[in-house]
Amino acid sequence: MDLLQRQPLLATSLVLVPLVSLATPSWLTLAGAPPCWPVLWLLPWALADGRRSALLLALVLGLLLDAQHPGLVSLIPGLVLLARWWGPLRARRPAIERPLSLGLLALGGTALLNLTLMVQWLAWGWRPPLADGDRPGPDPALLARAGWTWQDLTTVGPHLLLAQTLLTALLAPLVCSLLLLLWKRADPDWRG
Amino acid sequence: MSVPWRRAPFSRGRRRRWPLLLTLILLLLIVRLSKGALLNDAYALLSLPFWPGPAQSEWLRSARSVEDQARLQALASDNDRLRQLLALQRSNADKAVSAPVISRQSGGWWQQLVIGKGALAGVRAGQPVVGPGGLIGLVASVTPATATITLLTDPSSRVGVWVNRSRNQGLLSGSGSARPLLRFLDKDPEARPGDLVVTSPASTLVPPNLPVGVIQAVDANADPAPVAVVQLIAPVQAIDWVQVLRP
Numbered sequence: 001m002d003l004l005q006r007q008p009l010l011a012t013s014l015v016l017v018p019l020v021s022l023a024t025p026s027w028l029t030l031a032g033a034p035p036c037w038p039v040l041w042l043l044p045w046a047l048a049d050g051r052r053s054a055l056l057l058a059l060v061l062g063l064l065l066d067a068q069h070p071g072l073v074s075l076i077p078g079l080v081l082l083a084r085w086w087g088p089l090r091a092r093r094p095a096i097e098r099p100l101s102l103g104l105l106a107l108g109g110t111a112l113l114n115l116t117l118m119v120q121w122l123a124w125g126w127r128p129p130l131a132d133g134d135r136p137g138p139d140p141a142l143l144a145r146a147g148w149t150w151q152d153l154t155t156v157g158p159h160l161l162l163a164q165t166l167l168t169a170l171l172a173p174l175v176c177s178l179l180l181l182l183w184k185r186a187d188p189d190w191r192g
Numbered sequence: 193m194s195v196p197w198r199r200a201p202f203s204r205g206r207r208r209r210w211p212l213l214l215t216l217i218l219l220l221l222i223v224r225l226s227k228g229a230l231l232n233d234a235y236a237l238l239s240l241p242f243w244p245g246p247a248q249s250e251w252l253r254s255a256r257s258v259e260d261q262a263r264l265q266a267l268a269s270d271n272d273r274l275r276q277l278l279a280l281q282r283s284n285a286d287k288a289v290s291a292p293v294i295s296r297q298s299g300g301w302w303q304q305l306v307i308g309k310g311a312l313a314g315v316r317a318g319q320p321v322v323g324p325g326g327l328i329g330l331v332a333s334v335t336p337a338t339a340t341i342t343l344l345t346d347p348s349s350r351v352g353v354w355v356n357r358s359r360n361q362g363l364l365s366g367s368g369s370a371r372p373l374l375r376f377l378d379k380d381p382e383a384r385p386g387d388l389v390v391t392s393p394a395s396t397l398v399p400p401n402l403p404v405g406v407i408q409a410v411d412a413n414a415d416p417a418p419v420a421v422v423q424l425i426a427p428v429q430a431i432d433w434v435q436v437l438r439p
Contacts, residue, residue: 034299068340160300
């Protein structure tokens with residue numbers, strides 16, 4: 001947590017993530033899917049400041065982003081998992097900071113984050129099967145339950161996951177390298 | 193001798209007048225039975241230059257228009273009163289709040305818009321939002337200056353609709369793609385591609401008869417009931433201004 005303690009103002013840059021998510025232009029989307037901005041911020045931060053700082057800020061970031069969306073599905077579990085994964089990589093940062101490594105880490109991270117969302121939607125959208133003897137035909141109460149259905153997740157979900165993963169992986173070498181460079185310049189005691 | 197000489201011309205004249213007399217009687221009968229049709233028509237033709245000018249006709253048309261408007265208002269207020277009694281949503285386009293779209297997330301896991309009017313402008317959660325062409329979604333949450341709209345394409349969106357032609361009810365469910373699904377409540381919805389889908393008068397969430405979309409394809413064999421793919425009328429990707437309908 002060196003960077004967070006020495007330069008706490010740098011951590012405020014995470015406020016930009018929800019703002020950029022809101023302002024994503026349509027030309028920066030792939031098949032309608034926007035880049036996964038939380039991944040593009042958390043990856044360089046975890047590489048720069050380690051696991052504990054990344055876990056703390058993943059929680060804050062998750063709370064901020066969840067406030068933008070209705071419903072109970074949360075980004076926090078996925079971001080915490082990513083912080084746990086990427087934090088220990090700080091020790092091997094010079095090798096990790098290569099563009100290809102950043103791209104691959106962003107690829108895996110975005111896929112993992114999207115999978116945690118899909119699992120949550122599946123859990124919330126699970127509907128009990130009709131018992132024997134129930135009347136055939138649609139049950140309006142079950143139809144009215146909001147959320148992703150299994151059918152929607154299997155048709156639209158993979159398409160969305162692939163598009164967002166690919167786009168984020170392509171942007172990661174550019175965005176993450178830029179952020180690491182900015183933070184390095186802002187902190188004179190950087191131990192790169 | 194004098195009598196035949198005098199009677200002969202008289203008889204010939206009478207015989208000549210008989211057809212004329214019969215024709216006249218027939219004509220009068222026709223006039224009588226047709227309620228003066230020929231007479232009136234002749235009178236109309238002759239008096240045409242003296243008919244009243246178009247001003248009075250305009251007055252009549254204007255009076256008819258005022259009468260229609262008054263009747264429409266009476267029917268609308270009657271309809272509102274009845275819908276209130278049934279606890280259904282009322283349509284009131286006069287109280288709509290226009291708002292600019294300041295953020296558009298229509299392709300991710302959450303399909304929503306953020307608009308630049310919020311609680312300070314009278315926007316409340318649950319209010320329907322329309323764009324050019326029809327309904328686009330419902331207000332999910334509000335802040336003092338903004339409101340988040342859950343689009344009809346979002347998987348958490350459920351709106352009661354019916355097919356305008358066949359009056360079959362269904363539930364429009366967002367599926368994460370650009371085209372929501374219309375899940376019918378009947379086994380035989382009598383819907384076909386091209387049918388207009390509007391909000392249901394039985395809905396407690398949205399005002400009745402707002403245009404929503406057009407049926408693109410129908411899967412009649414879907415389980416447990418037929419499903420239709422609906423193309424929304426309002427182009428969400430291109431909308432810059434929307435209207436929030438207040439009750």
